[in-house]
């Protein structure tokens with residue numbers, strides 16, 4: 001079976017890539033993803049200036065996934081624009097994730113990315129911090145609309161958004177209605193971690209990460225059904241947009257499920273953090289094996305064809 005696919009008219013060897021934030025903060029990590037068999041890669045969400053991020057421990061792997069409250073540690077947007085300027089786009093697509101600390105910061109970064117005239121794809125993180133006392137833009141539909149109106153106008157090129165998970169059909173409907181208003185909003189990545197979970201260690205009777213009294217974003221097995229739901233909800237509601245699936249991928253079968261739900265590309269976070277870039281070889285092997293067993297030779301034969309009962 002052949003895993004070749006395309007994204008916004010760009011050919012890719014396969015649909016797999018890292019999730020923003022995982023194995024992508026430093027150039028050496030990004031180089032390892034370029035050398036790996038990943039079909040594409042994305043940089044750590046960046047801010048105007050370099051950030052140390054939160055105190056450690058700020059990430060913990062668990063039997064069923066992970067919890068993190070990293071606090072946006074990153075080298076600052078110029079670092080990632082420099083990396084993007086040196087990337088070989090013939091080899092594989094590069095995405096730049098942006099998570100400015102304010103709308104203005106986002107506009108500054110987006111303008112710089114536009115000025116650089118690079119073939120990199122912009123993934124705007126809508127879980128970015130916003131005004132104190134207000135929810136993240138992904139959960140504040142007025143702010144989300146405002147962000148998109150200004151970024152879409154300023155960037156004027158195709159871009160995408162990274163969405164937090166939604167759990168209510170009215171939220172799927174409202175978010176999709178906003179996203180569909182922006183013609184150059186070309187792709188939607190679902191989902192970011194499930195926010196503010198709390199993992200407790202029974203023996204120590206303590207939280208397991210230091211920041212935010214132990215509250216942090218969940219990844220891994222905990223989030224797969226929610227990730228698949230959000231991929232399929234936006235796939236159904238935004239026929240003109242390309243969906244990137246993210247959340248809970250650990251096996252070739254999980255990749256298959258994301259594709260069936262309507263994803264074009266599939267991002268790997270927690271499992272990549274734990275296994276390293278060789279995971280992309282394993283996932284492709286497992287996906288090919290599953291496709292062969294089912295008699296599929298290409299992804300387009302089943303992508304988006306989730307059956308209902």
Ligand SMILES: CC(C)(C)CCc1c(C(=O)O)[nH]c(=O)[nH]c1=O
Nearest residue numbers: 069070071072127128129193217
């Ligand atoms: C949570 C924020 C720090 C506001 C954004 C960056 C981010 C982080 C992070 O850097 O803590 N972790 C996630 O799982 N998703 C994210 O989008």
